[in-house]
Amino acid sequence: xxxxxxxxxxxxxxxxxxxxxxxxxxxxxxxxxxxxxxxxxxxxxxxxxxxxxxxxxxxxxxxxxxxxxxxxxxxxxxxxxxxxxxxxxxxxxxxxxxxxxxxxxxxxxxxxxxxxxxxxxxxxxxxxxxxxxxxxxxxxxxxxxxxxxx
Numbered sequence: 001x002x003x004x005x006x007x008x009x010x011x012x013x014x015x016x017x018x019x020x021x022x023x024x025x026x027x028x029x030x031x032x033x034x035x036x037x038x039x040x041x042x043x044x045x046x047x048x049x050x051x052x053x054x055x056x057x058x059x060x061x062x063x064x065x066x067x068x069x070x071x072x073x074x075x076x077x078x079x080x081x082x083x084x085x086x087x088x089x090x091x092x093x094x095x096x097x098x099x100x101x102x103x104x105x106x107x108x109x110x111x112x113x114x115x116x117x118x119x120x121x122x123x124x125x126x127x128x129x130x131x132x133x134x135x136x137x138x139x140x141x142x143x144x145x146x147x148x149x150x
Contacts, residue, residue: 026116034105040072043073043082045106046062052095054094054096058073081102081105082096
C-alpha cells in the first residue's frame, strides 16, 4: 500500500489530532508557567462557572476517566486550589468547589488563555476561528453525550 499526501490530508481525524497537538503544546507551555496542566486548568475553569460539580461530572466535562480525574482533584486539593464539599464516601456525591486561591490562579491565567485564543494567535481569520470553534463544540458535545450513556 502506498499513500499520498492527499490521502493523509483527507483524514479529518488525523488532521484534528495534529492540530490538537499544536494547540496543546501552546497551552501546555502557558499553563506550565503557573504549574498547571491542561486538565487542571479545565477543572478550575469549569468550577469557576459556579455550577456544582462532582468528580465524575468534571471527568465528563474535561473528557478524562473518572479515576484519573479523582487523582488530579486530589492534587488540586493539596495545593489549596479546590476543596471537597463533604466527606469522601464511596457511592455518595462529593461536590468539588473552587477556593479563593484557585480563583486567584485562574484569574491570573485567564488573560493569557484569552490571548492564545484570538484569531491572530491562531493564524486564522475571525470567521474561520468562530466556525472551527462551533464544529469542535459539536464534536465535544457528541463525545460527552456518548460517555454519559455508558
